[in-house]
Amino acid sequence: MARIPLAIIGSGGMGTRHMFGLAELEKAGLNPFDLVAVCDIDQTRADLLADAARDALGRRPAVCADIEGVLRAGAQAVDITTVPRFHHTVAADAIGLGLDVMVEKPVGLTIAAAHALQDALRGSDRILSVAENFRRDPTNRLVKSLIEEGVLGEPRYFHQSSSGGRDLMAISVWRHLKDESGILFDAGTHYTDMMEYYLGPVASVYAQMRLFEQVRYNPAATGGAPASDPGGVYGQFQAAMPAEFTATADDALFALVNFESGAVGQYTENRAGHGRSEWARTVHGSAGAVDIPKDRSGEPLVVTLEGSRTFTGAEILPLVPGFQLDDATAALFGGERATAYGLDFETVDRLLLAVEYAEFGACIASRSRPEVGFDEGMRAIAVCYAMMESGAAGGAIVKVDDVLGGAVREYQRSIDIAIGTSA
Incomplete structure (x- = not known):
């Protein structure tokens, strides 16, 4: 079966860890992907990741500065490993361009950010997998x-x-x-x-x-x-x-x-x-x-x-x-x-990321729902923010449904202002 052309968007530490996870899957003979591109607004970081990918996977992927470059490189799926504030926007852009997406957790930096991604997903048949390795x-x-x-x-x-x-x-x-x-x-x-x-x-x-x-x-x-x-x-x-x-x-x-x-x-x-x-x-x-x-x-x-x-x-x-x-x-x-x-942390970290990739590839091939999709990713941030909203309010009881619905969001308000999202 032909491999799925993949791009990693975000070439810092997490992007590097993900690439090494892909290399573990390759060594095991289970890799469904062809890493055709790496993408970052910082070309130095992108070049470092491309060089590391050449050494680990045997071929240097193209280096891109934006998602349009990823498309020109032939990618049909993307793995988003940017800093969290960009997860929802890059994922929404990728979905809009017809790409299947694996995005590092959190699925959004706030509930409002996650809802913006949900809007992009509505009516789409694209796969969205949230990378939860634990x-x-x-x-x-x-x-x-x-x-x-x-x-x-x-x-x-x-x-x-x-x-x-x-x-x-x-x-x-x-x-x-x-x-x-x-x-x-x-x-x-x-x-x-x-x-x-x-x-x-x-x-x-x-x-x-x-x-x-x-x-x-x-x-x-x-x-x-x-x-x-x-x-x-x-x-x-x-x-x-x-x-x-x-x-x-x-x-x-x-x-x-x-x-x-x-x-x-x-x-x-x-x-x-x-x-x-x-x-x-x-x-x-x-x-x-x-x-x-x-x-x-x-x-x-x-x-x-x-x-x-x-x-x-x-x-x-x-x-x-x-x-x-x-x-x-x-x-x-x-x-x-x-x-x-009996494995060291570095190896285990890579193997668990390899498992994420294996499932993502299988979901693309079968057009099936991943274990951790948007709903699970959204609930993870909602429970976390329920705790933080409670803490910021001095210990008030907070219902997770109220956070999911946007009724409780005071702690998140300044973050939404900073990243340009709203409830």
């Missing part, structure tokens, strides 16, 4: 199976807490600027997607939110090692970023989450934590609980059932006879019932 981790697939097969009983309680980061820059400056995304939103849309993946729709939340570290520091600008460099691709850009800057986005969120099912969740994301770094995620049900390792760590789950019976790794498999990974994940992670994997 749920594709084999350990998270196994958690989903434990819940669906009733091993934990009736789900009652979700807990996630993390702390770390101190006053250092998290990857890039824009992750600390409210009008560009902010770290709570950038990371939070991953985690709200995971909440609903595990336990279904969130009905309402209430939260407290803080900006603890008003000045952030970038050690790479003064010759030090990057404070954070996931995937090993951001360091080349961080030296040119400011050594210190003022943060405008909150960096800590403490929330109580009410699921439509009646389950309750606690969620803490402290990106200004000092001293000991922490991570914990658990799901508790009427018959047991599961301790879940950090995403992309490859560490095994620990399941504890009544009578303090504990199962970990492959010991869990007899509990979930229906557990089976999709073909691409199985090929990349060592089998259709893989429960853990």
Whole structure:
């Protein structure tokens, strides 16, 4: 079958990570795409990505400065990896030009931005896949199976807490600027997607939110090692970023989450934590609980059932006879019932992106709906903003439906003004 001509739009760190994911799919003999172009308004970045693609894929894609250049290069599908404020506009333009789209999360920087993309999708037959990689981790697939097969009983309680980061820059400056995304939103849309993946729709939340570290520091600008460099691709850009800057986005969120099912969740994301770094995620049900390792760590789950019976790794498999990974994940992670994997973060990051590409290609070929489409992407940002709207209002109870409908949007208002969207 002929390969699908693809372009990556956005040639920074995330675009580079995605290209390496495509290279992993190529090595596995599962790549449905031909990378014909890379696109960025910064030609230096585009050239760097094109060179990296030549080394990883064996052919240098064309370098383009705009979406019209992508069309001239013959692309029929695009992968959008720009900074978040442009996700909805570039995706809408691509849909309008008849291209199938995979767009990095978030699907929009605000609810109003996402609605603008929804307007572009209305009446279109184009595929829109939202790149949410955490749920594709084999350990998270196994958690989903434990819940669906009733091993934990009736789900009652979700807990996630993390702390770390101190006053250092998290990857890039824009992750600390409210009008560009902010770290709570950038990371939070991953985690709200995971909440609903595990336990279904969130009905309402209430939260407290803080900006603890008003000045952030970038050690790479003064010759030090990057404070954070996931995937090993951001360091080349961080030296040119400011050594210190003022943060405008909150960096800590403490929330109580009410699921439509009646389950309750606690969620803490402290990106200004000092001293000991922490991570914990658990799901508790009427018959047991599961301790879940950090995403992309490859560490095994620990399941504890009544009578303090504990199962970990492959010991869990007899509990979930229906557990089976999709073909691409199985090929990349060592089998259709893989429960853990001894791989470094960089490799896991690339493999999960490869899984996203495999599904995107399959959806294009079959004209079928992706697992994470517009609706799922919209709900992830709505739950995240419900928490942030609650925090900005001092802890008021916020219904997710009110955020989805635009009735609650005060926190987002200044962002909408900055990016030119409206409710």
